[in-house]
Amino acid sequence: MTTAALPTGAVDGQDAGAGAADGQRVTDGPADGRGPATGPAAGQDLPTRSVNAFTRRLRELTGPALPFGAEELAALDAADAFPTAACRALDEAGLPRSYVPAEHGGDLADFTVVLRLLRAVSRIDLTVAAAHGKTYLGAVSTWIAGDDEAARRLGGRIADGEVVSCALTERDHGSDLLSGEVTARPAPGGGWLLDGEKWLINNVTRAGLVTVLARTDEEGGPRGFSLFLVDKARLEPGTWTSLPKVPTYGIRGADISGISFDAAHLPEDALIGAVGQGVEIIVKALHITRTCCAAMSLGAGDHALRLAADFAATHHDAGPGDAPGSAHDAPLARQPHIRRELGEATAGLLLAEATGLIAVRSLHSLTGEMSVISAVAKAYVPAQVDALVARLLQLLGPHGLLGPGDPHGQFAKAERDHRIIGIFDGSSLVNRNALIEQFPRIARGYRKGRADAEALAEAASPHTAPRPFRPAGLSLLSTSGCSVLAGLPAAVEALRARAADEVPARSLAPLLSLAERLLDATDRLHEAMATVRFTPRAVPGEAFDLAERYELCFAAAGALHLWLHGTTTTAADTTWLRGCLVKALTDLGEPVTAAETDVLDELTDLLLDGPPGTFVSLLDHLEANAS
Amino acid sequence: MITTTLADTVEETLGDPFDATNPHGFHALVDTAEGRRPFDAAPWHLPDGDPESVLHALRALHRRSPALAPAPPAGAPAATVVGASVGALDSALRITLRHLRSRHLYGAPASDLPALRTLLAGAYADLLLCDTLTTLAVRGTEPLPDRPGALAHAAEALAPRALQGAMDRLSVVMGSRFYIREGAHSSFQRLLYETQRALFGADRPVLDPEPVPLAALLAAPAVVGSADPVLLAAAPGLALTGSSRRVPQPGGAVQERLYEELVARYEAGTTFDHTRRPLPDRP
Numbered sequence: 043m044t045t046a047a048l049p050t051g052a053v054d055g056q057d058a059g060a061g062a063a064d065g066q067r068v069t070d071g072p073a074d075g076r077g078p079a080t081g082p083a084a085g086q087d088l089p090t091r092s093v094n095a096f097t098r099r100l101r102e103l104t105g106p107a108l109p110f111g112a113e114e115l116a117a118l119d120a121a122d123a124f125p126t127a128a129c130r131a132l133d134e135a136g137l138p139r140s141y142v143p144a145e146h147g148g149d150l151a152d153f154t155v156v157l158r159l160l161r162a163v164s165r166i167d168l169t170v171a172a173a174h175g176k177t178y179l180g181a182v183s184t185w186i187a188g189d190d191e192a193a194r195r196l197g198g199r200i201a202d203g204e205v206v207s208c209a210l211t212e213r214d215h216g217s218d219l220l221s222g223e224v225t226a227r228p229a230p231g232g233g234w235l236l237d238g239e240k241w242l243i244n245n246v247t248r249a250g251l252v253t254v255l256a257r258t259d260e261e262g263g264p265r266g267f268s269l270f271l272v273d274k275a276r277l278e279p280g281t282w283t284s285l286p287k288v289p290t291y292g293i294r295g296a297d298i299s300g301i302s303f304d305a306a307h308l309p310e311d312a313l314i315g316a317v318g319q320g321v322e323i324i325v326k327a328l329h330i331t332r333t334c335c336a337a338m339s340l341g342a343g344d345h346a347l348r349l350a351a352d353f354a355a356t357h358h359d360a361g362p363g364d365a366p367g368s369a370h371d372a373p374l375a376r377q378p379h380i381r382r383e384l385g386e387a388t389a390g391l392l393l394a395e396a397t398g399l400i401a402v403r404s405l406h407s408l409t410g411e412m413s414v415i416s417a418v419a420k421a422y423v424p425a426q427v428d429a430l431v432a433r434l435l436q437l438l439g440p441h442g443l444l445g446p447g448d449p450h451g452q453f454a455k456a457e458r459d460h461r462i463i464g465i466f467d468g469s470s471l472v473n474r475n476a477l478i479e480q481f482p483r484i485a486r487g488y489r490k491g492r493a494d495a496e497a498l499a500e501a502a503s504p505h506t507a508p509r510p511f512r513p514a515g516l517s518l519l520s521t522s523g524c525s526v527l528a529g530l531p532a533a534v535e536a537l538r539a540r541a542a543d544e545v546p547a548r549s550l551a552p553l554l555s556l557a558e559r560l561l562d563a564t565d566r567l568h569e570a571m572a573t574v575r576f577t578p579r580a581v582p583g584e585a586f587d588l589a590e591r592y593e594l595c596f597a598a599a600g601a602l603h604l605w606l607h608g609t610t611t612t613a614a615d616t617t618w619l620r621g622c623l624v625k626a627l628t629d630l631g632e633p634v635t636a637a638e639t640d641v642l643d644e645l646t647d648l649l650l651d652g653p654p655g656t657f658v659s660l661l662d663h664l665e666a667n668a669s
Numbered sequence: 670m671i672t673t674t675l676a677d678t679v680e681e682t683l684g685d686p687f688d689a690t691n692p693h694g695f696h697a698l699v700d701t702a703e704g705r706r707p708f709d710a711a712p713w714h715l716p717d718g719d720p721e722s723v724l725h726a727l728r729a730l731h732r733r734s735p736a737l738a739p740a741p742p743a744g745a746p747a748a749t750v751v752g753a754s755v756g757a758l759d760s761a762l763r764i765t766l767r768h769l770r771s772r773h774l775y776g777a778p779a780s781d782l783p784a785l786r787t788l789l790a791g792a793y794a795d796l797l798l799c800d801t802l803t804t805l806a807v808r809g810t811e812p813l814p815d816r817p818g819a820l821a822h823a824a825e826a827l828a829p830r831a832l833q834g835a836m837d838r839l840s841v842v843m844g845s846r847f848y849i850r851e852g853a854h855s856s857f858q859r860l861l862y863e864t865q866r867a868l869f870g871a872d873r874p875v876l877d878p879e880p881v882p883l884a885a886l887l888a889a890p891a892v893v894g895s896a897d898p899v900l901l902a903a904a905p906g907l908a909l910t911g912s913s914r915r916v917p918q919p920g921g922a923v924q925e926r927l928y929e930e931l932v933a934r935y936e937a938g939t940t941f942d943h944t945r946r947p948l949p950d951r952p
Contacts, residue, residue, distance in 0.1 A: 211845075214772075214773075215774075216772075216774065216844060216845060217774070217844070218773075218774045218775050220775075221773075221774075221775075221776075242845055242849075288849055288851070289703070289849070289850040289851055290848050290849060290850060291847070291848045291849070291850060291858040291862070292848070359875065379878035390914075428837070429914055432833070432834075432837060433914075435865070435869055436829070436830055436833065436868075436869050436876065437876070439865075439869030439870060439871070439873070440869055440870070440871065440872075440873045440874060440875045440876065441871075441875060442871045443871075444865075444866060444869060444870050444871055445870065445871030445872075446871060447871070458862075461840065461847075461848065462848055464841060465841070465844055465845055465847070465848060466845070469841060469844055470841060471784060471785075471841060471842075474784075475784070579775055579776070579777065579781075579782065580783060581783060581784060582783055582784075582920075583783050583784050583786070583787025583788075583918055583920060583924065584920045586784050586787070586918070587915075587917055587918065590915055591915075594915070628912050628913055628914075629913050629914050629915045630913070630915070631913050631915070639912075
C-alpha cells in the first residue's frame, strides 16, 4: 500500500467542484467517498484534495470484513479488543507522517490538515482515532524542545510505524502534575534512573517509545520536573513492567494501561530539553494537543449527528392505530420539534467547527495566544458535542435510536466513546480554570483593542497555507489577550460596511443585527470578567459561568471571522452564520426572535437534503480566495 | 405522611451497597454486568403497596441498579420510573462525594475546590427538584387546578432530562475515574449507563415537547408545601424549560446551603431526597 493519501501526496482532480449557491448542500470529504464535494473550496487547494483522497481511502476500507467495517469495529468494542487492523491500515496509508513536522522529515506543515485527517477517522471510529493520534502527543515534546538530531530520529521511527505514548498522569494525582511521584535521579556513570508508576495512559503498553514526566528535584515545584523520551527496547529487562489494560466506559478497545519503572536506566540523550523544564514543555505541548483534540470531537459529532439524522429521516412513529397518511405516519424528521432540534444540533456542531478551525490555525499565526485559545477549544468543543449528542439521544432514544434503530450500536458507541474527549488531556473544568486565571489579561487586552489583525485574518482563512508553526512562539500565558474576541468590534464594523455597500440592499441586515447583539454581549462579558477576584485554589464557581459564556462568544466570533474572510461581497450565503449566531446568542441568554430562530430549520435542510453518509462542514462554505 | 416502610424493607434486604462482600453491593453488581461473575444473589422483588410506597421501594432498587430493578406494577403512575431514577442520582452523588473527599488535588481535598462544590450543589438541587415533581405526580397531586396534567407533564418530560443532565455533570466531576469499569468507583459508569436506558431507552415514552409551566408549578401551594422553594429555584434543571442550553449552577448563599445539606445527609447516612430515609450505606 502506498502513501498516496497523505497531505503532500496524491492530488485527485475528481474532487474539483463548482461553487455553491446560497444555501446549496455542500459536504466536506464525503465519508462514503463516492461523489465529489461541491463546495466553493472543493478541489481548489492541495490540502483539501489530499484530505479527500485520504477520506476515499478510508471509504475503501469501510465494509464487511474490512478494517473499518461497522460490524467488525462493533465486535472489537464488545470484546474490549484493540482495532489492530484499522490502525495498521492507517499506518499503511501513511497517516503517521502527518504527526511529524516537515522540518523533521514528515508531512506536517499545516495543523488544519491534521485536524481534517483525524476528523475523518473519528467520523468512523473514535477508538481508532484516539489510539492512532496519540503518537502525536507522545512526540510533541520532542518537536518543541528536543534537539534537531533527536527530532529527526524520532520522525524517522514514527514514519516507520513506531507508536509513541506520553505518560504524565499517576494513580493518585490525575491532572495535578506537580504532585507526580515518578522520579528520575542521576545514575552512577551517567544517565538517569527512573522509578515509579504512570497510570491510565493511552497506548503505553503498545508503544515502543514513551515520553515520561518525572520529578528531578525532590522539592518538586514548577522547575522540579523533567521530560524523558524512554525507548523501551533500550531498557534493561526487569527494570520496567507494563500494567494491565484498564477496562473503560468507551473507547473500549483502546490500550489504556500503565507502566512501572524500577531503577530503569536511561541514557543521557533521553532527556528532552533541559533539566527542570519538563512542566513548561508539557504545558506548551498541551496547548497544541488540546487544540487538536477538536478533530476527534468534530468527527464524533459528525458521526452521531449523521446517524441521528438518517434515523429521523427514515423512521416513523406511527402506532398500530395510525392509518397510513395520518399525521404520525411521516418521518420523525418532519415533526417540527425534531426538525428544530436537528437544526440546533447542526448549528452547535458548526460553532464547534468554527472554534476548532480558528484554534488549529492560530497555532501558526497567533501562537503566543494559545494559552487562551487552546483552553477555549478543549473546554468548548468536547462539551458542545457532548451536549448535542445528549440532546439527540434524549430526543430519539425512545423512538429506537438506543435500540433497534441503531445498527451495530454505532450511535451508542459514539456517545460512550466521545465522553473521554472532555476528560483526557485536561478536562473541561481544568481548561476553564486555565481560562479564568487569564481573565484579567484577556479583559485588559479586549478593552485596549489588542488584536493582531493580520494574524487573525490568516487564522480565519482555512483554505490558504498558513505561516510555518514556530514552537518558540508558545507562551505559558498570553500577554496580549485574545485576538479572536478583541478583533470582534472590527469584524462587526467590516460587516456593517458590507451591508452599507451591498446590492440588493438589506439582505445582510438580519445578519448584522445578530452580530451587533453578539458584540454587545461580548462587551458586557468582558466587563464582568474584569471584576472577578480570586486567589489560587479558590476560583469561585460563578467564574466558570463566565468562562462558558466566553467560549460561546469566541465560537460565534470565530464563525463571523471565517465568514468575513471566506465569502465575497456578492451572493454570500448567510444561512450557516445566522444559524451559528442564533444558537450562540440563545445559549448566552440574549434575546433572539422566533423569526430569527427559523434559520435552524434551514440548517436541518442542509443536513437532511444531502446524500447519505455526508456531513455539513464550514469548509465547504468558505471560498479559497475571498478576502 | 410519607410511606417508606417498603423502601426500608428493600434496604434491609439488600444491605450496604458499598460493602465489597455484599452480593447485592456495587462491587458484585459491576462484576455481574461485566460478566466476571454470575448474579448469584436472590432476585430482586418489588413489594406491593400504594403507588408512593412502591415509588420509594423502586428508588431503593434503582440506587443499586436500574437494569436489575423490576418494572413498576401494571397501572403504576407514568412518573414512577422517572421518580425511581432519583435513586440512581442519589448513588451517583454519594459516589462522587466519596471520591472527592478521599482525593487530594493541588495540596488539599478535592472537595474543597469551589467549582466542584458548586457542581455537587447543583446536582443535589436537581435531585430535590426531580424528587418533588415525581413524588407529587405519583401521588396524583394537581397543583394547578386550571391546568390539569401539568405536573405529570413536568415529571415525565422535564425530570428525565434534568436527572440525566445532573448525572452527566457529575461524570465530569469524577473525571477519569468515571470512565473506568473496575475498582472502587466503577459503579458510577454503570449507574449512568443504566439510568440513561431506563429514561430514554426504546421502550420509554417519547418526551412531550410542549412547554412545561414550571414557574407556575413551583409557585403553587401544593409544591411550596412539599419542598423549600429557595432550593428548588437553584436547580440547574430549571434551565431546561428555556431555549438556552447553558445550565447555570447555584451560587452564593443558596449554593453553600445546598452543599452543607448534602454533606450533612451524606454523613448522617440518609437519602438525599425529601424522605431522608436512613440507609445502610457505609461509604
